[in-house]
Structures are given as structure tokens and as C-alpha cells.
Amino acid sequence: MADIREQLLAAFEVEYREHVDAIRAALEQARAGQTINVREVFRRAHSLKGAARAVDLPEIEEAAHAMEALFVEAMDAGGTVSPVTGTRVLTYLDAIERHASIVYKRGLAVGGGDDAAPEQATEYLRVNAGRVQQLFASMHDLSTNLDMLDVDANELSEIQARADGLARLLERQSRSAVDLSRVTLEVRAIARSLASAIRVQKEAARGSVAAAMRLREEIERVALVPATTVFAGMESMLREMAEESGKRIDVKIEGLETQADRLLLQSLRDPVIHLLRNAVAHGMETPLDRHSTGKPERGEIGLRVTARAGKLEIVVYDDGRGPDLHRIEQTAIQRELLAARAERDAPPTPERLLAIVFEPGFSTADSVDRISGRGMGLSVVAETARRAGGGAFMRRRFPYGAEVVISTPLSASRQPVLLAFEGEHIYGLPTRALEKVLHVSLDALQRLDGRDIIKFAVDGNSVVVPVVPLGLVLGATGMAGDNTGLVNIAVLRLGDQRLGVRVAAFSDVRTATVVALAHPDVDDLVQGAVRLEQDRVAVVINPEALMRRYSRNELGLRSSASRVAAPVQSARRTILIVDDSVTTRTLEKSILETNGFNVLVAVDGVDALNRLRGATTLVDLIVADVEMPRMDGFQLLAALKGDKQLAGIPVIMMTSRAAPDDVQRGMELGADAYLVKQTFDQRELLTTIGQLL
Numbered sequence: 136m137a138d139i140r141e142q143l144l145a146a147f148e149v150e151y152r153e154h155v156d157a158i159r160a161a162l163e164q165a166r167a168g169q170t171i172n173v174r175e176v177f178r179r180a181h182s183l184k185g186a187a188r189a190v191d192l193p194e195i196e197e198a199a200h201a202m203e204a205l206f207v208e209a210m211d212a213g214g215t216v217s218p219v220t221g222t223r224v225l226t227y228l229d230a231i232e233r234h235a236s237i238v239y240k241r242g243l244a245v246g247g248g249d250d251a252a253p254e255q256a257t258e259y260l261r262v263n264a265g266r267v268q269q270l271f272a273s274m275h276d277l278s279t280n281l282d283m284l285d286v287d288a289n290e291l292s293e294i295q296a297r298a299d300g301l302a303r304l305l306e307r308q309s310r311s312a313v314d315l316s317r318v319t320l321e322v323r324a325i326a327r328s329l330a331s332a333i334r335v336q337k338e339a340a341r342g343s344v345a346a347a348m349r350l351r352e353e354i355e356r357v358a359l360v361p362a363t364t365v366f367a368g369m370e371s372m373l374r375e376m377a378e379e380s381g382k383r384i385d386v387k388i389e390g391l392e393t394q395a396d397r398l399l400l401q402s403l404r405d406p407v408i409h410l411l412r413n414a415v416a417h418g419m420e421t422p423l424d425r426h427s428t429g430k431p432e433r434g435e436i437g438l439r440v441t442a443r444a445g446k447l448e449i450v451v452y453d454d455g456r457g458p459d460l461h462r463i464e465q466t467a468i469q470r471e472l473l474a475a476r477a478e479r480d481a482p483p484t485p486e487r488l489l490a491i492v493f494e495p496g497f498s499t500a501d502s503v504d505r506i507s508g509r510g511m512g513l514s515v516v517a518e519t520a521r522r523a524g525g526g527a528f529m530r531r532r533f534p535y536g537a538e539v540v541i542s543t544p545l546s547a548s549r550q551p552v553l554l555a556f557e558g559e560h561i562y563g564l565p566t567r568a569l570e571k572v573l574h575v576s577l578d579a580l581q582r583l584d585g586r587d588i589i590k591f592a593v594d595g596n597s598v599v600v601p602v603v604p605l606g607l608v609l610g611a612t613g614m615a616g617d618n619t620g621l622v623n624i625a626v627l628r629l630g631d632q633r634l635g636v637r638v639a640a641f642s643d644v645r646t647a648t649v650v651a652l653a654h655p656d657v658d659d660l661v662q663g664a665v666r667l668e669q670d671r672v673a674v675v676i677n678p679e680a681l682m683r684r685y686s687r688n689e690l691g692l693r694s695s696a697s698r699v700a701a702p703v704q705s706a707r708r709t710i711l712i713v714d715d716s717v718t719t720r721t722l723e724k725s726i727l728e729t730n731g732f733n734v735l736v737a738v739d740g741v742d743a744l745n746r747l748r749g750a751t752t753l754v755d756l757i758v759a760d761v762e763m764p765r766m767d768g769f770q771l772l773a774a775l776k777g778d779k780q781l782a783g784i785p786v787i788m789m790t791s792r793a794a795p796d797d798v799q800r801g802m803e804l805g806a807d808a809y810l811v812k813q814t815f816d817q818r819e820l821l822t823t824i825g826q827l828l
Contacts, residue, residue, distance in 0.1 A: 144238065146365070146401070147190045151235055154179040154186075155228055158202070162224060165216040173214045174495065177206035178515055183231075185408035189372050194234045198227040292333055298326040362440045363391035365400040369411060373436055376415045383422050383433045384415070390440035395447045395545055399523055403449060403541060406516040406527075410451035410539050411436065413513070418455035418537060430454070430535070445646075446567030447525075447545045452538035457531050463488045466497070486632065486686050489529040493517035516541065524565075524649070524662045526679025530630055540630060542567070542679060550649055552665060553625060554642035554673055557606050560725050561673040563665050564636065566644060568678035570628040573635070577620050589624060589635055600626060602635035603685065605676075608660070609729065627678045634682050649675050660684070664722065672721035708828055709733040709752055713743040713759040713771065723758065726817050727824075740766025744774060747781055754784055756827060758820075761790035769804060776805040785827040789820075 157179055161171045184199035202224055209216045216224075302322040370386045377384045414436045422432040439450040464483060467473040472491055473483065491497060495514040513529075516539065520527040525543030532538050544550040544567060552563035553572070573579075573589070580587050580602060587602040602624060624635045649663040662677035710732050714720050724734045735754065737743035740763060747754060757775070761768035768788055775781045785807040808823045 144190055146404075147186055147192075148235070148239060150186050150401075150404075151183060151195070151231065154183040155231060158224065159228060162216065162221045165221055166218070170214075171216065173206055173209045173216060177203060177210065180206055181409075181515070182405040185405060185412060188376075189368055189408060191371075191375075192234065192238065195231050198231045198234075202227050295326055295329040295333065298322055298329060302326060359394045360397045360400065361391060362393045362395060362400060364397075365404050366391055366407060366438065366440070369407070369438060372408075373411055373415060376412065377419070377436075380415060381421055382415065382419050384419060385433055385435045387435060387437040388439075389437070393440045393442045393447075395440075395442055399447065399543060399545075402519055402523060403543070406519045406541065407438065407449060407451060409513070409515055411438065414451060414453040414455070418453040418457075420456055442545050445545050445551045445565065447543050449541040450538055452532060452536060454532065454536040457535050457537050458489060458492070458529065460485060460488050463491060467491045470494075470497070472497070484686075485531065489531075490683065490686060492529060493527065513539075521659060521677075521680065524677060526629070526677070526683055528630055528632075528683070542629065544649070551644055551646045552649070552673070552675055553644050554667075555605070555623070555625065555638040556640040556642060557609075557638050559728070561642070561667065561671060562605060562638070563647075563649075563673040563675035564625050564627070565649075565662070565675065565678055568627045568629060568682075570626045570633065572641060573624040573626065574621060574641075575624070577622055580622065587635075587637075591626075598633065600633045600635045601685070602637050604637045606639075606729075608636075608681070627682060629679060629682045632682055632686060634685055636676075636681070661722075674722060674725065707731060707733050708755040709735060710824070711735045711737060711743060711746065711754045711757045713737045713740065713757060713763070713768070715739050715760065715763045719760070723820075726820070730821055732824075739763040740768065740771030740774070743771055747775075747784075756824060757784055757786045758789055758824075759786060761788060769800060772804045772806055787820075787823060787827070 158176050161176045164171050180199050180202040184196050184203065187193075187195040187199060205220050205224055206216075209220055302319055366388075370388055373384065373386050419434045419436065420428075420430075425432050425434060434454055436453045437451070439448075439452075441448050441450075460482075464473060467488070468475050472494060476482070493513045493516065497514070513527075516527050520541050520543060523543040525541065527539060527541045529537060529539045544565060551566045553566055553569055555562050555564060571591075573591070575589070579589055581589070588599050589602050590597055590599050592598070622637055623639065623641055624637050625641075627634050627636060647665040649665055659680045660677055662675045662680075665673045665675055667673055710727055712720050712723050712727075712734060713736075714723070715738055720736045720738075724736060727734050733752070735746060735752070737746050740759075743757070743759070744766075759768045759771055763771075766774070768790065772786055772788070775784065775786060782805075786805070787808045787810060788806045789810045807827055810820065810823065
């Protein structure tokens with residue numbers, strides 16, 4: 136078996152190169168006079184420092200630490216990297232690459248002696264991890280399509296049954312008519328052919344499904360790896376950090392045999408290192424301080440990895456001093472993250488205060504050193520967890536200490552979701568956060584402080600859970616429910632926090648591929664989308680984001696009077712969406728319909744022109760993508776402006792092409808607005824529509 140350090144160095148080789156290349160690219164942009172995200176390059180330097188410490192490469196760690204300091208100076212100077220700073224950073228990058236080159240050349244030179252008996256070698260093929268994920272997703276799509284073969288077989292069976300019935304009917308009426316007898320024989324032959332086709336199809340479907348299952352299992356063996364491949368070596372790293380800072384700790388690491396998505400684990404490696412460093416630097420006291428408070432002189436820091444019900448959970452904990460809530464509140468007020476309160480006002484809840492520590496740049500540390508970093512670790516944790524479709528939260532441990540929990544889907548793509556209906560739309564609620572589903576009478580809802588709540592028993596104890604209507608959370612009009620006097624509530628749970636989500640109806644639970652949305656998100660409440668039968672799409676809600684924003688009182692529950700939307704018209708306006716992505720079309724259609732518009736859709740420019748020229752309904756506005764087959768958005772715009780009947784329709788171009796030349800071209804062709812997908816949410820789209828209509 137390969138030495139664990141060799142595995143760690145192999146992982147570091149990929150990681151350090153990614154960070155170095157990204158920082159170099161940012162410096163090139165800065166030299167060209169372009170604005171760069173200094174916070175992002177700082178994060179990369181910070182991550183590189185932690186990774187170097189994990190594989191015991193102090194020269195690279197020191198260089199990364201020095202780059203951190205330079206980027207902090209740049210942020211303090213307004214976010215501009217001066218030429219002098221850029222040159223100094225390049226010097227450190229060169230040093231990092233020299234040290235890395237020495238390390239890997241030395242590793243290649245290490246081998247057994249001439250007399251050593253060669254072991255049976257295992258051959259490895261290095262494959263881009265992203266391509267493995269694409270293969271994984273394609274496999275799930277294949278499985279979905281194979282499942283639909285059963286539906287086709289059932290339809291064929293119905294045709295066969297109707298043919299048999301017709302043959303029997305003709306048989307009864309054709310005893311004395313030769314021509315009808317021939318028809319009867321022909322129908323019988325059709326029925327027999329159908330029966331044979333059904334048998335062949337069912338056998339093929341069974342064989343295909345079995346082959347697909349075997350293929351899926353093999354792909355999963357590639358895509359899923361034990362956590363030890365990513366988190367090995369943490370124990371020795373922690374002990375070295377503790378010794379350096381004069382602290383004594385015991386380290387407890389559990390669950391490294393847990394299997395999870397390879398890319399997901401790799402993305403969480405840096406956040407876990409940040410948390411462990413913080414536990415040593417901020418959480419753990421010196422032996423003298425611990426003794427003075429009656430604690431054992433040796434502290435405990437732990438890492439626990441678990442997976443169940445489609446959820447990966449990583450917990451980093453310590454039995455140190457715990458979070459200072461008063462100090463967090465004062466720092467938050469100084470940074471204008473909280474409003475100052477009067478002496479008699481109740482303090483913010485612990486949950487609210489502990490959520491603030493994940494804000495970018497937030498820190499209560501008095502000093503900065505190589506271990507503690509500069510207050511960026513927790514924001515990195517939160518951002519990474521959100522990108523993985525999950526979230527992170529902190530809570531106090533008893534009798535003392537703190538723990539941070541990272542919760543994400545077990546797989547970066549495929550996961551079980553509960554499908555729910557809200558009006559004409561379908562939403563998915565990931566079951567990893569689902570505690571229970573309630574179908575209760577309307578009388579079961581109570582009011583507390585102006586909010587709906589529901590009470591039920593958990594392990595013999597009564598709990599009170601706030602309830603929010605999913606429709607209002609997403610900006611829809613009306614209330615969830617039906618005419619039966621019953622309400623449907625999905626109770627979500629994250630740690631000790633619960634939230635009820637009220638919907639019109641539940642459908643079923645299914646395991647499906649959740650596709651990230653490469654278009655204007657509703658906001659972070661949307662995790663992705665699941666493709667359903669008949670080209671329908673379910674928008675998957677991010678439960679961690681939903682509960683996090685509720686706890687911060689940032690959920691933005693909107694009534695019809697306070698929604699950001701187009702002005703109310705005497706007649707409903709009609710909007711044509713033109714986009715070749717079914718997911719994009721469906722989500723945009725959902726947003727616009729919930730805000731009172733009639734919506735038509737087209738798959739590209741050619742389809743849009745055909746619909747416009749043959750439409751019986753007047754189209755008031757067009758929202759068009761740029762990148763489309765057959766006829767792209769620019770060509771469509773030119774064709775519209777050249778048609779006297781269509782030239783007056785306002786057009787919003789919505790695309791990821793944000794280059795100034797592209798924007799200028801769109802506006803010169805006559806676009807009324809040009810929205811970039813990465814930089815706006817549904818409110819910007821609705822506001823723009825309201826201004827044009």
C-alpha cells in the first residue's frame with residue numbers, strides 16, 4: 136500500500152498548482168489595469184498555507200503566509216494590488232514552485248534497492264475529476280431514461296388489450312361476413328405482433344437496467360472515496376500547531392472510512408483545515424489558563440465525519456473557551472453588522488450571533504500569527520459549504536467549547552428529494568434536512584409574534600416550530616393550501632434548529648441528479664434543478680440557506696403588496712422567453728408566472744420568430760439568451776428590428792457574455808436592456824421588466 140504521505144503529496148501537487156496558477160492569472164489582470172478580487176486571491180494564499188502545513192512543507196507555508204500579508208495590505212488600501220506588491224508576490228510564487236519542484240523530483244528518485252523484490256504493481260490512469268463527474272451524471276440520466284421504458288411497455292400493453300377487444304367485437308359481428316372475418320384476422324395478427332414486441336422490449340429493458348446498475352456501481356466506486364484520502368494527516372498537523380503555540384491537546388478523529396463524493400471531499404479540505412487551525416489558535420487555552428478554570432490541562436480537539444440519509448456531515452469541535460457572545464455582538468456593532476441596542480433591549484439570540492461569525496472578514500482575534508490567520512477562515516467555510524449545496528453553522532458545546540458543523544449533500548450531484556407542489560410549479564426539498572412530513576388541519580397552526588407556528592412531540596417532548604409558506608418565500612402570490620381545510624408541512628432540521636415549510640401538496644421522494652443552474656439564480660435559496668418526466672423541471676431548494684436566512688430574519692417573506700415586480704396592469708402582459716436550456720426556460724417561466732405574467736417559450740431564435748409571426752397572442756416583451764443554436768440572440772435581435780411588425784417589442788438580452796464588446800453590440804442592435812447572469816437576481820429582472828412595460 137502506498138505511504139499516506141505519498142497520497143497527501145499527490146493531492147497537494149494538484150492543489151498548489153491550482154492556487155499558484157490562479158494567483159498568477161489575477162496578477163496578470165492587475166498589471167493590465169483590470170480590477171481583481173483581492174479577497175479571492177487572499178483566500179487562495181490562505182488555503183495554500185494550510186495545505187502546505189498539512190503535508191509538512193514549511194518553506195511553502197512561510198511563502199504563502201508572506202503573500203497573505205501582502206494581500207491584506209492591498210485590501211486595506213482599497214483592494215488595489217500595486218506593481219510593487221505584484222512583484223513581491225511573484226517572487227514568493229517562484230519560490231513556492233522551486234520548493235515544490237525539489238519535493239517532487241526527490242519523490243520520483245525514491246525507490247527500492249536493486250535487491251528488492253518488485254511488488255505486483257497496480258496501474259493507474261490519471262483522469263480529470265470533472266470528467267468523472269460528467270460520466271457519473273450521464274449514467275444517472277441513462278438510468279432515468281431506462282426507467283421510462285416501463286412506461287412505454289405499459290402503453291404498448293394497453294394498445295394490445297384494445298386490439299384484442301376490437302378483435303373479439305368484430306368476431307361476434309362477422310360470423311356471416313367474409314370481409315369482416317378478414318379484418319378480425321388482421322386485428323388478431325396485430326395483437327400478436329404487439330404481444331411479441333412487448334416481450335422483446337421488456338427483456339431488453341430488464342437487461343439494460345441490470346447493465347446500467349452494474350455500470351453505476353462501478354462509476355460510484357470511482358467517484359466515491361473514503362474521507363481518509365483527503366483528511367489523513369490532520370492529527371500530526373494539529374499536534375505540531377499546538378506544540379508551537381504552547382498548548383497541550385488530545386486529538387480525536389472519527390469516521391475517516393466514510394465514503395463520499397471525491398470532488399466534494401476535496402472542496403471541503405481547506406475549510407476543515409481552517410476550522411482546525413481556529414480551534415488551536417482561538418478556541419484552545421494554555422495549560423495554565425485551563426488549570427485556573429478547573430479544566431484538565433490537556434484540551435481536546437476533534438474531527439468527525441458521518442454520512443447518512445444522503446447527507447455528509449463534518450464536525451470540528453473543541454473543549455476550549457467557547458464563543459464570547461458579548462464580544463461577537465460588540466464587534467458586529469462596530470462593523471455595522473448589527474444595530475446598537477438600548478440597555479433594556481433583549482440581546483440577539485445566540486443563533487443570530489453565531490451566524491455572524493461566518494461573515495467575510497469577521498474576527499474577534501487580538502493578534503495575527505501563522506496559525507490563526509486573519510479572520511477569513513470561517514467565511515471560507517461558509518462559502519464553500521454553500522457552493523456544495525449545503526451550509527455551515529456554529530453552536531456552543533456543554534459544559535464548554537464550541538463546534539462547527541458543515542452539512543452538504545453526500546454527492547455533488549445525485550441525491551434524494553421530496554417533490555412538492557406550489558401552484559403550477561414543482562419544488563424539491565432535499566431529504567437530508569427533512570425530519571418529518573405533516574398533513575394536519577388548519578386549526579393545528581397557531582400564531583406567535585405574528586408568525587405561524589406548529590407544535591408536535593419529539594421523543595415525548597413538545598417542540599414549537601415556526602412555519603413559512605414556500606410560495607411567499609419565493610415571491611409567489613396567495614397562500615399554500617387547498618379547499619379541504621388541511622395543510623401540508625415539511626419540517627426541516629439543521630442541528631437544534633427546526634423550520635416548517637408549508638406547501639400545497641406533496642408528490643413523492645425520488646433520487647435524482649440535481650443540476651447546478653448556470654443562469655440568474657433566484658438567490659442562494661435555489662440549490663439546483665431536477666429534470667422530471669415530460670420535460671418538467673423541479674427547482675430544488677437549499678434547506679441550509681432557507682434556515683440560515685430565517686434565523687437571521689433575512690428570509691424576506693413578501694406579501695403581494697411588498698413584492699418587487701412590474702406594476703400591476705389592467706390586463707396580464709405576455710412575455711416570450713427564448714433560451715435553449717430547458718432548465719433556464721422553466722425557472723424563468725416560474726419566476727414570471729408567479730409575478731402575474733403570461734409566459735410563452737421558444738428554444739432558439741428560429742423558434743422565437745416562428746412563434747411571434749404565427750402568434751394569436753400579442754407578445755409585450757422578449758427575454759432572450761445570446762448563446763443558442765441555429766439562430767443566436769444577436770441574430771434574433773437583428774431580425775426583430777428588421778421586421779416592422781415586431782420591431783417595437785422590448786428585448787432584454789440575458790447572458791453570461793459580459794465583455795464590453797458584447798454588451799455594446801447588443802445595445803447597438805437595439806436591445807432595451809442587457810443583464811449579465813452572474814451578477815443579478817430575480818428582483819433585477821422583474822424591476823427591469825417593470826421599467827420597460
